[in-house]
Amino acid sequence: MAAVEALNITHRYGRVTALDDISFNVNEGELFGFIGPDGAGKTTLFRIAATLIIPAGGRMTLFGLNTVSRYRELRNHIGYMPGRFSLYQDLTVEENLNFYATIFGTTIKENYHLIELIYKQIEPFRKRQAGRLSGGMKQKLALSCALIHKPGILILDEPTTGVDAVSRTEFWEMLANLKSEGITIIVSTPYMDEALRCDRIALIQKGKLLAIDTPFNIRSSYARKLYAVSHPDRYRLLIALRSLPQVITSEPFGDSVHVVLRDDVLPPEVKKALEETGLHGVSIAGTMPGIEDVFLELMQKEQ
Amino acid sequence: MDREMAIEVRDLVKRFGSFTANDRLTFDVYKGEIFGFLGANGAGKTTAMRILCGLSRPTSGRVTVAGIDSGNPEAIKRRIGYMSQRFSLYEDLTVNENLELYGGIYGMTMKEIRQRREELLQRLSFTGYCETLIQALPLGLRQKLAFAVAVFHEPEIVFLDEPTSGVDPVTRRQFWEMIYETASRGMTVFVTTHYMDEAEYCDRITIMSEGRIVALDSPSALREQHGTASVEELFVKIARPKNTNS
Numbered sequence: 001m002a003a004v005e006a007l008n009i010t011h012r013y014g015r016v017t018a019l020d021d022i023s024f025n026v027n028e029g030e031l032f033g034f035i036g037p038d039g040a041g042k043t044t045l046f047r048i049a050a051t052l053i054i055p056a057g058g059r060m061t062l063f064g065l066n067t068v069s070r071y072r073e074l075r076n077h078i079g080y081m082p083g084r085f086s087l088y089q090d091l092t093v094e095e096n097l098n099f100y101a102t103i104f105g106t107t108i109k110e111n112y113h114l115i116e117l118i119y120k121q122i123e124p125f126r127k128r129q130a131g132r133l134s135g136g137m138k139q140k141l142a143l144s145c146a147l148i149h150k151p152g153i154l155i156l157d158e159p160t161t162g163v164d165a166v167s168r169t170e171f172w173e174m175l176a177n178l179k180s181e182g183i184t185i186i187v188s189t190p191y192m193d194e195a196l197r198c199d200r201i202a203l204i205q206k207g208k209l210l211a212i213d214t215p216f217n218i219r220s221s222y223a224r225k226l227y228a229v230s231h232p233d234r235y236r237l238l239i240a241l242r243s244l245p246q247v248i249t250s251e252p253f254g255d256s257v258h259v260v261l262r263d264d265v266l267p268p269e270v271k272k273a274l275e276e277t278g279l280h281g282v283s284i285a286g287t288m289p290g291i292e293d294v295f296l297e298l299m300q301k302e303q
Numbered sequence: 304m305d306r307e308m309a310i311e312v313r314d315l316v317k318r319f320g321s322f323t324a325n326d327r328l329t330f331d332v333y334k335g336e337i338f339g340f341l342g343a344n345g346a347g348k349t350t351a352m353r354i355l356c357g358l359s360r361p362t363s364g365r366v367t368v369a370g371i372d373s374g375n376p377e378a379i380k381r382r383i384g385y386m387s388q389r390f391s392l393y394e395d396l397t398v399n400e401n402l403e404l405y406g407g408i409y410g411m412t413m414k415e416i417r418q419r420r421e422e423l424l425q426r427l428s429f430t431g432y433c434e435t436l437i438q439a440l441p442l443g444l445r446q447k448l449a450f451a452v453a454v455f456h457e458p459e460i461v462f463l464d465e466p467t468s469g470v471d472p473v474t475r476r477q478f479w480e481m482i483y484e485t486a487s488r489g490m491t492v493f494v495t496t497h498y499m500d501e502a503e504y505c506d507r508i509t510i511m512s513e514g515r516i517v518a519l520d521s522p523s524a525l526r527e528q529h530g531t532a533s534v535e536e537l538f539v540k541i542a543r544p545k546n547t548n549s
Contacts, residue, residue: 037471039442135344162388162468164343165499165535166543190469191498193535205471234504235483252476254503254533255522292472299473 001064003028003153003184004049010057011044018044019055020207026186026200031179033198034188035291041207042188043083046157049186050080063152076104079151081142083158089131093122093141096130097148104149114181115144118174136167143174154178156187160194172197192292203295210298215291222289222297224248227267230256231274231282240277246270251296258293259284307334308367309460309491310355315364317350324350326514327364332460337482337492339502339522342511343542348495349464351511355493356385356462369459381409384453388465392449394438398429401437401448402455409456423451427481443474450481454490461485463494467501479504499535508534512542 004026011019019041026032034042047053048060051071060067065074087096097119101108112119122140125133130141139159146154156175160168172194175185187198195201196215203210203218211218229250231237238257241250246265251258261270267284274282310332317325324347332338342348353359355368357376366373369382392401399420406416424430427447437445446466454461463482467475479501486492486506494505502508503522510518518525518541522534531537 037442037474038469040471162344162465162497164346164497164542165538166343168497169539192472193500235480235487238480238483252479252504254500296472299471 001028002026003030004032004060004062004186006045006049006058006060008058009045009048009055009060011041011048011053011055017207019048021058022207022209023058024202024209024212026184028184029179029182031175031185031187031197031199033195033201034186034204035190035192035195035201035295036188036204037190039206040204042204043157045204046080046155046186046188050078050155051075052080076149077152079146079149079154081146081154081156081159083161085138085142087130087138087142087145090129092127092129093133094126096141097145100145101148106149108148111148111150114150114178115147117177118147119144135163139163139167139171147178151183153184153186156185158188158190160189160191168194192290192295195291201291203291203298205295205299205302208302210302211294218291218294219289222294224260226287226289226293227259227261227284228253228256228287229259229270229282229284231279233279237274237279237282240274240279243277244270244273246273249296249300251293253290253292256287258287258289308332309334309336309369310338310493311365311367312351312355313365315351315354315366316362317347317354317359318362323514325354325361328511328516330509330516330519332491332493333506334459334491335486335489336506337486337494337504339505339508340493340495340511341502341508341538341542346511346542347514348511352462352464352493352495356380356383382459384456384458384461386449386453386461386463386466388468392437392445392452395436397434397436398424398440398448399433401452405452405455411456419455419457423455427451443471443477446470446474447478447481450478454485458490460491460493463492465495465497467496467498475501499533499538502534502538510538510542517541 002025006022006024009019009022036042048055048067051067051074054068062074063077067074097108118140122137160171179185198215200214202212238250238252241247241257241259246262246269248260248262271282271284308331312328312330315325315328328351340348354361354366354373357379361373368379371378402420403416424433467478482492496502505522507521509516525537529537529540531540
């Protein structure tokens with residue numbers, strides 16, 4: 001049985017279509033990522049999955065239970081972490097955790113093994129009010145509270161947004177641990193590089209799914225040969241590349257520019273053309289497309 | 304090589320009670336460079352940036368921004384531009400009205416405002432949106448406009464605090480091209496980001512950890528010094544705080 005089945009989900013806010021005919025399945029025990037920018041529809045989709053809003057069209061089931069008609073039962077199996085910190089700011093760390101355990105009819109002790117690795121890091125501050133925690137600590141507390149009733153599925157809405165690269169790495173390590181406990185996880189993120197940590201991902205933009213597959217297959221789906229071009233003066237390089245008829249697309253990526261060339265063009269020709277514009281010492285090498293290359297390609301196709 | 308300085312910081316210390324948020328920071332930012340300011344959450348970036356923008360006073364140390372001492376914050380504010388991570392334009396005003404408002408605040412005359420507005424909107428291919436309310440603009444355009452507003456009064460330095468947070472990859476790149484273009488005209492750009500690939504776009508970066516600067520150089524020099532393939536790898540290696548109170 002699939003952990004999540006979504007069929008033709010559509011949702012609107014007034015005249016704005018937030019989700020447009022979205023279908024996907026998530027397998028049990030899978031770490032499934034939704035990758036897309038602000039306004040793509042990630043939060044709306046997750047709220048539907050968390051039984052918090054009723055979709056305008058289509059249907060979704062979690063563990064075979066419909067999110068609209070069976071929401072009460074279903075809530076016992078869902079751990080939801082919204083994008084905005086929404087625990088009680090004036091309760092302490094311990095009080096928050098106790099509160100969530102109690103409303104789900106369990107105790108901290110009963111499921112402590114599930115949260116131990118995460119909670120241990122904030123336990124020294126268990127008497128501190130939640131509102132006075134740092135960002136990273138709030139995130140750990142929110143995850144502990146979402147886990148304390150031993151849910152079958154975790155729904156995490158942008159848990160790493162605005163979080164620094166170190167804490168982000170730690171957070172994904174925690175998710176990998178939870179996955180090994182058999183918990184299904186759906187998670188959204190605007191950081192494309194985090195896609196590589198998921199079993200499968202869906203690329204989402206303007207309410208539509210652009211692709212669903214493993215990160216490897218998505219990277220392999222990039223149809224064209226991609227080159228990384230670099231020169232110390234990146235802005236000049238970019239302007240020069242844009243002016244060349246041999247170049248189809250050129251996009252800055254970290255310390256290089258990712259370039260697609262016309263079919264009949266080879267790198268030495270481009271190097272020579274760049275030299276003619278006065279740019280010497282440019283290096284060009286073939287490179288493996290990343291998730292973001294694919295996302296850009298699919299976005300351009302949509303437009 | 305003597306380069307003109309946009310920002311000079313010497314032994315900057317900022318304490319809140321017994322907590323030292325900035326611990327003897329010393330660095331320079333050159334005129335016309337894109338300077339990336341990185342660090343883990345809670346490392347002290349926001350505190351330092353508030354001091355540089357004239358919003359807070361250092362406990363000790365010397366800070367000069369655009370040639371002005373931090374003891375004169377009002378004069379600093381007039382010479383800088385600032386864009387925060389959260390969108391900061393008035394949603395119920397039009398594009399034109401927002402530019403008039405900010406231009407007016409910075410003491411530009413109506414004539415100057417009209418002239419620069421024309422120029423600016425053309426450069427951004429924004430001319431079709433002059434009379435559009437901000438709330439009706441797509442997210443990507445708003446972000447670009449927020450940047451345009453921050454540099455509208457032609458400040459010597461512009462401070463960008465996580466300007467591309469949550470923005471789609473196409474807009475993110477267009478945004479960085481605006482930054483490049485702005486820097487190539489001689490404006491100094493001081494930027495914070497959590498996207499490590501964007502750190503690679505900077506001329507030089509500094510990494511803060513627990514109130515101190517732990518790295519400062521060009522991205523390529525830092526990668527070489529620390530033997531890492533990317534700034535991301537470098538960041539995870541050196542920016543992790545020693546205690547886990549983060």
